[in-house]
Each structure stands twice: as structure tokens, then as C-alpha cells.
Amino acid sequence: MSTLQTLVDAVALGSLYALVAMGIALIFGVMRLVNFAHGELLTAGAYALFLTNDLPLAVSIVVLFATVAAFALAMETAVRPLRTASPAAMLVTTFAISFLLQSVFLLVWGSQGDNAGILPELNRAVDVGGLRIRWVTIASIGVGALLLAGTALLLNRTTIGLQMRAAAHDFQTARLLGVRANNVIRFAFLLAAVLAATATLMLVVQRPLVTPTFGFAVVIPALVGVVVGGLDRLTSATLGGFAIGFGTSVLGDVLPADGRVFLPSVVFALVILVLLLRPSGLFTRARAAAERV
Amino acid sequence: MRRLAGLSELAGPVLLLVLVAVLGSLASRSIQVEFRSALVSATIVIALYVFIGNSGVVSFGHVSFVAVGAFAAGLVTVPEALKLSASPELYPFIASAEVGNAASLAIAAAVGGVYAFLVGVPLMRLSGLAAGIATFAVLEITHNVLRNWPKIGPGAKTLPLVPETSSFLQVTLGAVAVAAIAFAYQRSRPGRLLRAAREDPAAAQGSGVNIHRQRLLAFTLSGALAGFGGGLLVHLLGSITTEQVYIDLAFITLAMLIVGGMSSLWGAVVGALLVSGLNSFLAEAERGLGSVDLPTGTRLVTLGFLMAATLLFRPAGLTGGRELQLRKALARFPEKWGKERPA
Amino acid sequence: MSGAPAPLLEVEGLEVRYGRVPAVRGLSLAAERGEVVALVGPNGAGKSTTLHAIMGLVPPSGGDVRLHGRSTVGLAPEAVARSGIALVPEGRHVFPHFTVEENLRLGLVARRAKDGAHEDLRRVYELFPVVEEFRGRPAGLLSGGQQQQLAIARGLVAHPDVLLLDEPSLGLAPSLVDTVFDTLAEVRSQGVAVVLVEQRAQLAIGFADRAHVIANGELRLTLGPEQADDTALLTQAYFG
Numbered sequence: 001m002s003t004l005q006t007l008v009d010a011v012a013l014g015s016l017y018a019l020v021a022m023g024i025a026l027i028f029g030v031m032r033l034v035n036f037a038h039g040e041l042l043t044a045g046a047y048a049l050f051l052t053n054d055l056p057l058a059v060s061i062v063v064l065f066a067t068v069a070a071f072a073l074a075m076e077t078a079v080r081p082l083r084t085a086s087p088a089a090m091l092v093t094t095f096a097i098s099f100l101l102q103s104v105f106l107l108v109w110g111s112q113g114d115n116a117g118i119l120p121e122l123n124r125a126v127d128v129g130g131l132r133i134r135w136v137t138i139a140s141i142g143v144g145a146l147l148l149a150g151t152a153l154l155l156n157r158t159t160i161g162l163q164m165r166a167a168a169h170d171f172q173t174a175r176l177l178g179v180r181a182n183n184v185i186r187f188a189f190l191l192a193a194v195l196a197a198t199a200t201l202m203l204v205v206q207r208p209l210v211t212p213t214f215g216f217a218v219v220i221p222a223l224v225g226v227v228v229g230g231l232d233r234l235t236s237a238t239l240g241g242f243a244i245g246f247g248t249s250v251l252g253d254v255l256p257a258d259g260r261v262f263l264p265s266v267v268f269a270l271v272i273l274v275l276l277l278r279p280s281g282l283f284t285r286a287r288a289a290a291e292r293v
Numbered sequence: 294m295r296r297l298a299g300l301s302e303l304a305g306p307v308l309l310l311v312l313v314a315v316l317g318s319l320a321s322r323s324i325q326v327e328f329r330s331a332l333v334s335a336t337i338v339i340a341l342y343v344f345i346g347n348s349g350v351v352s353f354g355h356v357s358f359v360a361v362g363a364f365a366a367g368l369v370t371v372p373e374a375l376k377l378s379a380s381p382e383l384y385p386f387i388a389s390a391e392v393g394n395a396a397s398l399a400i401a402a403a404v405g406g407v408y409a410f411l412v413g414v415p416l417m418r419l420s421g422l423a424a425g426i427a428t429f430a431v432l433e434i435t436h437n438v439l440r441n442w443p444k445i446g447p448g449a450k451t452l453p454l455v456p457e458t459s460s461f462l463q464v465t466l467g468a469v470a471v472a473a474i475a476f477a478y479q480r481s482r483p484g485r486l487l488r489a490a491r492e493d494p495a496a497a498q499g500s501g502v503n504i505h506r507q508r509l510l511a512f513t514l515s516g517a518l519a520g521f522g523g524g525l526l527v528h529l530l531g532s533i534t535t536e537q538v539y540i541d542l543a544f545i546t547l548a549m550l551i552v553g554g555m556s557s558l559w560g561a562v563v564g565a566l567l568v569s570g571l572n573s574f575l576a577e578a579e580r581g582l583g584s585v586d587l588p589t590g591t592r593l594v595t596l597g598f599l600m601a602a603t604l605l606f607r608p609a610g611l612t613g614g615r616e617l618q619l620r621k622a623l624a625r626f627p628e629k630w631g632k633e634r635p636a
Numbered sequence: 637m638s639g640a641p642a643p644l645l646e647v648e649g650l651e652v653r654y655g656r657v658p659a660v661r662g663l664s665l666a667a668e669r670g671e672v673v674a675l676v677g678p679n680g681a682g683k684s685t686t687l688h689a690i691m692g693l694v695p696p697s698g699g700d701v702r703l704h705g706r707s708t709v710g711l712a713p714e715a716v717a718r719s720g721i722a723l724v725p726e727g728r729h730v731f732p733h734f735t736v737e738e739n740l741r742l743g744l745v746a747r748r749a750k751d752g753a754h755e756d757l758r759r760v761y762e763l764f765p766v767v768e769e770f771r772g773r774p775a776g777l778l779s780g781g782q783q784q785q786l787a788i789a790r791g792l793v794a795h796p797d798v799l800l801l802d803e804p805s806l807g808l809a810p811s812l813v814d815t816v817f818d819t820l821a822e823v824r825s826q827g828v829a830v831v832l833v834e835q836r837a838q839l840a841i842g843f844a845d846r847a848h849v850i851a852n853g854e855l856r857l858t859l860g861p862e863q864a865d866d867t868a869l870l871t872q873a874y875f876g
Contacts, residue, residue: 159741159745162734162738162741162742163742163745165731165734166731166734166742169731169733170729170731172693172713173725173729173731174742175712175713175714175717176691176693176713176714176717176722176723176725177714177717177742177743177745177746177790177794178714178717178718178745178746178747178794179714179742179745180714181712181714
């Protein structure tokens with residue numbers, strides 16, 4: 001596999017993880033909530049695609065977005081009691097919600113997995129300057145970049161974006177200025193839902209088998225990427241998500257075949273290293289960490 | 294006199310453990326294993342509590358220590374020939390090791406403790422979210438390595454034919470011993486220093502408490518106790534796979550601690566036994582229990598719901614994180630018989 | 637009492653506790669259009685708490701807060717802001733990474749009338765030339781005094797009926813304090829009711845139409861501007 005091929009694939013995976021990471025970071029920004037259950041948004045979307053398999057593509061996609069949005073809003077309502085909890089308590093609680101949802105999916109659909117094959121044409125490869133690149137890879141990069149740019153634009157150029165950024169920085173003062181807390185939080189969840197649904201679509205094209213742990217498997221590295229990148233700022237968190245996706249992909253290609261099974265260990269060992277050396281995140285400007293103790 | 298008065302806080306958990314053991318030994322043979330399993334769970338949850346309850350730092354990775362303890366105890370009690378036929382690449386010192394039951398438990402505790410110490414030296418500097426993520430990373434690494442390194446264990450295969458020595462006597466003694474150690478620790482000076490640091494880290498540091506060292510001590514002790522629990526576990530099951538000591542167990546033991554009440558020994562024991570009982574009941578119901586026949590998967594959903602609901606609506610757990618003051622609890626009984634409550 | 641129009645802002649028998657500790661006990665005050673009411677007193681007397689209770693940041697355990705005769709108790713802070721009360725918090729709390737202009741745009745969020753925003757923006761730029769000068773720069777680059785002006789400007793663009801200020805002179809050089817109070821005089825003349833919590837008692841008492849001395853959560857004394865120099869009376873009220 002050529003270097004360029006590896007890089008392209010890595011950028012594609014990085015883009016998808018960046019979408020998920022951005023969703024996690026958006027919610028963290030306005031709520032200070034680290035949502036372990038974010039992956040279940042992806043799983044719900046994937047099952048929605050499975051259920052609408054026989055329907056026209058457009059319908060499938062609409063149902064996908066509607067389902068993920070509904071789940072996101074339900075989650076927002078469920079986690080309201082957590083608004084004043086400590087970060088660790090939030091992590092454990094959303095972990096419990098994640099486990100609960102996974103169990104529900106398991107109960108309803110079993111562990112074998114269902115085929116949500118969608119847009120199989122995207123898996124075909126096209127010849128680009130000597131490389132064989134799948135359409136879905138190009139789509140992932142393109143759609144990913146578009147959404148990331150679109151979200152950045154939304155946040156920086158619109159009033160609601162201004163309100164969200166304000167709430168993320170200083171929630172109480174934002175409220176004093178009339179920013180409606182509940183609306184801002186709900187909007188963040190909806191935005192995260194759009195990003196998650198898009199990531200789901202791209203992922204299902206490549207991995208059509210949907211299991212109860214579909215989303216969990218993605219959100220763990222994405223969450224790790226967010227914390228490693230730097231939870232406090234949207235750009236650093238998204239970059240962290242991208243880095244994890246990119247790094248995992250590269251390492252997967254670069255490691256010798258028998259070493260590949262240890263890929264998770266390598267990645268997680270690197271994560272621990274980063275947490276020890278730069279606890280506020282890789283991509284943040286070195287700031288005094290509030291939690292020095 | 295104060296020491297005796299404090300001992301009543303240990304009496305509650307110990308009595309409950311013994312009660313469960315006695316009830317279990319009187320139950321029918323088919324469900325006796327559920328009782329013993331509950332006691333092993335209690336041991337693991339108490340180990341978890343020793344660190345989380347006293348430091349206030351949530352660790353997702355403690356099951357790593359249960360895992361290494363279980364595999365260690367299992368590997369040293371399975372005959373060499375059997376080990377080599379299942380895992381031909383084992384390191385000779387592991388393959389040739391063959392010890393008795395008690396020694397295997399001691400080895401399990403030692404391995405758990407050493408591993409916890411090595412992990413704890415770097416990790417105990419972290420708090421809150423970073424600690425949660427880092428300990429989760431440790432869990433993933435442990436699982437990944439155990440599953441894919443054929444030189445130290447059976448890898449993805451089951452380690453079979455481990456002597457099933459976890460009788461009622463063994464698991465009860467084990468659980469009570471671990472409870473006593475946990476109690477002794479939380480009453481000791483290091484334990485109280487760590488609890489103080491949990492309440493107010495800045496003040497504690499200002500008073501000269503070396504938080505990193507205290508956390509490391511608790512982490513190591515907790516790792517050793519968890520390893521011991523792993524030893525009890527493998528001798529209960531008679532076999533072990535990496536999946537049995539991975540995320541599901543991590544989730545369930547954390548759930549048990551939280552539902553019971555994270556900050557007290559009583560909470561750890563109550564949570565473990567109650568949730569264990571519920572878990573067993575639901576597992577039986579899924580298999581068809583008299584008139585109750587639940588679809589497969591209900592058990593996990595119920596447990597997940599229970600944990601989520603507790604965390605959302607009663608985060609201090611069933612016991613509110615308080616120890617059971619046995620004397621006070623007993624003193625309240627006269628009220629029920631219409632006598633005056635003591636002043 | 638019937639027939640007399642309700643005061644613009646009225647606080648009646650306000651009680652606030654933090655846990656079991658009472659911070660404000662039975663405080664009553666009122667402010668009308670174009671009036672400045674000052675709250676002075678020793679540290680920890682409950683002055684800031686009173687402003688926070690008016691804004692809905694802390695729930696009162698007793699008493700009432702009324703705007704235009706209607707109770708605002710139980711409303712979320714953003715709802716209170718949107719009904720026409722603006723708070724300039726202690727420590728200013730500008731958003732340092734946002735530009736000055738973005739900070740002001742945030743102030744517009746609570747406006748009740750959507751049109752007229754341009755007018756109000758123009759007016760605050762006139763009142764605070766330094767704010768206009770730094771329009772496109774990050775607010776974090778401004779000095780403490782300039783940030784204080786920005787914070788007041790931000791409160792004003794919402795076109796509030798009532799402006800609450802929590803320690804506006806804190807940390808400011810005397811000349812800047814004069815500028816701030818000159819601006820407040822301008823605000824008063826535009827018909828806004830102002831409630832001012834101030835450490836600098838004499839300055840506040842001399843400036844306000846009415847000054848309430850609050851100590852230990854209670855109203856001790858009400859003074860007019862002519863009594864600003866009566867230090868004996870003041871000391872008695874503070875510590876008596």
C-alpha cells in the first residue's frame with residue numbers, strides 16, 4: 001500500500017472521527033457534559049438505516065436524520081439532572097446510559113448484527129492519479145470538510161452561534177444577557193445529531209453490518225481523541241478526533257502484520273502518555289490546568 | 294472505647310456477608326453458585342471501593358487487576374501438561390508453575406498489587422476526567438495484551454480446568470478478610486489523609502499531604518484486593534476468558550458500587566449483594582423461572598436502567614454513602630414497639 | 637394604595653439564604669424611572685446577593701421582586717433579562733476571546749424591541765468612545781476600566797428599563813471612576829432606573845437619589861445625597 005494511499009485513507013477516517021468528536025465537543029462546550037452515550041446516536045441511526053433498507057434512498061436518509069435528532073433530544077432531556085454534577089460523575093452516568101441503550105438494542109435486535117447496506121455503489125473504487133480510491137473515501141473527506149466548515153461558519157457568523165460560544169465560555173453571564181440556556185443546549189444536541197448522522201451514513205456504507213456496539217466502538221476513540229486534543233476548545237477537540245482517526249488508520253497500515261493486533265494497546269498507551277504530559281490537551285496552548293491536584 | 298465503637302461500622306458489612314453465605318449454603322444446590330458468585334462480586338466491589346470511595350477518583354480500569362489476578366491464579370493451578378497442550382508458547386516459568394489453592398490466591402493478590410503499583414505511579418497524578426479516560430485505557434490495554442500474547446496466557450481461548458476451590462467457606466472468608474482490610478485502611482492515617490484530600494485537595498496539600506503518594510497507596514492496595522478477587526473468581530468459575538474480565542464486568546462492578554453508595558464500605562457491600570441478587574434473579578428469569586419468563590437481554594437492560602436511574606436521581610446511592618452505625622440502627626428498634634426513642 | 641402606579645422596580649421583604657445561612661433579611665426597596673438607588677455597606681452584607689436575587693440567579697426564600705407591578709420571582713435569569721432588567725456583574729465578565737463588537741451583539745440578545753438596535757449601538761459608541769475605537773479587537777485586550785465601560789455598554793444596548801450595577805468602580809483608577817459615574821448620570825437622564833451596589837460609599841451616596849445602607853443582610857438606614865459627608869452616621873449604620 002503506497003504512502004499516499006495510506007494518507008488518503010487516514011484523512012478519510014480522520015474526517016469521520018472529527019465529525020463525531022465535534023459533536024461531543026459541542027455538547028461539552030455548552031453543558032460541560034462528556035457524553036459517553038454519544039455513540040448510541042450513531043447506533044440508533046445505523047439501525048434506522050437498516051429498517052428503511054427497502055425504501056428509497058431519500059426516505060432512508062430523512063429517517064436517519066430524524067431518528068438521530070429524536071434520540072439526541074431525548075438524551076438532552078435525560079441528562080438534565082447532571083448539569084451540576086462533577087465531570088467524573090457525568091462520565092459514569094453517561095456510561096450507564098450508554099450501557100442501557102446498548103442493552104436495549106441487544107434485546108431488540110440481538111447480537112448477530114443486521115445488514116444496513118446502503119449506497120453500495122460508493123464502495124467502488126475510482127482511479128485517481130494512479131491510486132485506487134473508493135468513492136466513499138472521497139465522499140467522507142468532502143462531506144466531512146463541508147460539515148466542519150459549515151459548523152464553524154454557523155458558530156462564528158450567526159447569532160445562535162454567538163450565543164452558543166458565549167454559553168460555552170461563561171454560561172452564567174450568557175444567561176444574564178438573555179441567552180436562553182435550554183434552547184442553546186438543545187441546539188447543540190441537534191447540531192451534534194446532524195454531525196453524527198452524517199458520520200453514521202459514511203460509516204455504514206463502509207461497514208454495513210450493524211451491531212449493538214456499532215457506535216460505542218467509534219465513540220471510544222473519538223472521545224479519547226477529544227480529551228487528548230483538548231476538551232475546552234472546539235477546534236482542539238475536533239483536531240483531536242481527527243488525529244485519533246488519522247493515527248489509528250496510519251498505524252494500522254504501518255504496523256507489521258503480527259503487531260497489528262496490538263494496535264489498540266499502542267493507541268491507548270499513547271493516549272495515557274498525552275494525558276500525563278499535556279493534560280489540558282495536545283492542541284491547546286499550554287495553559288495552567290485548573291485541576292493541578 | 295472509641296475503637297470498639299468504630300468497629301460496629303465493620304460489623305454491619307461482615308454480618309451481611311456472613312448472612313448471605315449462610316442463606317446460600319442452605320439453598321438448593323442449583324442456586325448455591327449464585328450466592329457464592331455474589332460474595333465474589335462483593336469482594337471485587339470492596340476492592341474497587343478502597344480506591345474510588347476514599348480518593349473520589351473514578352477508575353474504570355480496576356477490572357484489569359481482577360483480570361491479571363484471575364489469570365495468574367488460574368495458570369498456577371492448572372497442570373503443566375494441560376497448559377502446554379492448550380497454549381504451547383507459554384513462557385516456561387508459567388508453564389511449570391503449579392501451586393496449591395491458598396498460594397494461588399496469594400499470587401493473584403501479589404500480581405494485582407504489583408500491576409496496580411506500576412500503573413499507579415504515572416496515573417495517580419491525574420484527576421477527574423483524565424483519570425477516568427486513562428484508567429479506561431489501562432483496561433483496554435490489559436484486555437488487548439492478555440488476548441493477543443500467547444506467551445503469558447491462553448490468549449483468546451479459554452483457560453480450562455481450573456480447580457473449583459471457591460467453596461462457601463473460601464469466598465466468605467475471602468470477602469470478610471477483604472472487608473476487614475478495607476475497614477482497617479479507611480480508619481488508618483493514610484486512609485483518613487486520602488479522604489481529607491478528597492474533600493478539599495487544596496487544603497490537604499497545604500497541610501503537607503502528599504496526595505500522589507496516598508492515592509498510589511490506595512490504588513496499589515485496591516489492586517491487590519482486586520487481584521485476590523480475581524483469584525476467587527477463577528476458582529469459582531473453573532475457567533476464565535478475557536471477555537469475562539472486560540467491559541461488562543467493569544460496568545457491573547461499578548454499577549454495584551454506585552447503586553450501593555460510592556463512599557462507604559456498607560454501600561459497597563449492600564450494592565454488590567443487592568445487584569448480584571437482582572442479576573442472578575433476572576438471569577434465571579431469562580432462562581425461565583416458574584411463571585416468569587423474560588426475553589434474553591432484559592437483565593442487562595434492567596441493570597443499565599437501575600444504574601442510570603440511581604446516578605441521575607440518587608447519586609449518593611442507596612446508603613447515601615454512609616456507614617451503617619449498627620448500634621444506632623439497633624437502638625431504633627424500640628420505636629417500632631411503641632417505646633420511646635432514646636434521646 | 638390603589639390608584640398609585642406601581643414602582644418600576646420593587647423589592648419587598650426579600651429573604652435569601654445560602655443553605656441555612658441568611659444573606660438577606662426582609663429587604664425592601666424601590667426604583668423609579670430616572671432614579672439612581674445606591675446600596676452601600678460592609679463586605680458580605682448581602683448587597684450583591686440582592687442584585688442576584690433580582691436577576692433570578694439565586695432563588696429568594698421569601699419576599700417578592702416586581703417589575704412593572706408583576707412578580708419576577710421564579711423566572712430564569714434569561715427571562716428576567718428579556719423582561720427589561722440588565723445586570724452589569726461584578727468583575728465585568730466580558731468575553732475576552734470575542735471582539736468588542738461581538739460582546740455588544742450579545743447584549744442585543746435581551747432586547748425586547750428588535751428595531752432600534754442601531755440607534756442604541758450608536759448611542760453607546762457616543763457614550764463610550766473607547767469602545768468604538770476597539771470595535772474589531774478582542775475584548776481581552778482592553779484595560780480593566782475599558783472593560784468596565786464595555787460591560788455597561790453591553791447592558792445598555794439591551795435597552796433595559798432597569799440597570800443593575802455590581803461594584804462598577806472596583807479596581808478602577810479614580811479618573812476612570814469619574815468617567816463611569818458621568819456615564820451613569822447620562823443613563824439616568826435617559827429614564828433608566830439604576831440600582832447601584834458600591835464600595836465607595838460616599839461617592840455613591842452623593843450621586844444617588846437615595847442610598848440604602850445594608851449591613852448583615854438588613855436595611856439599616858436610608859440616606860439622601862446631602863448626607864454623603866456624615867461619616868459618623870455612616871459608621872454607626874455600618875457597624876452599629
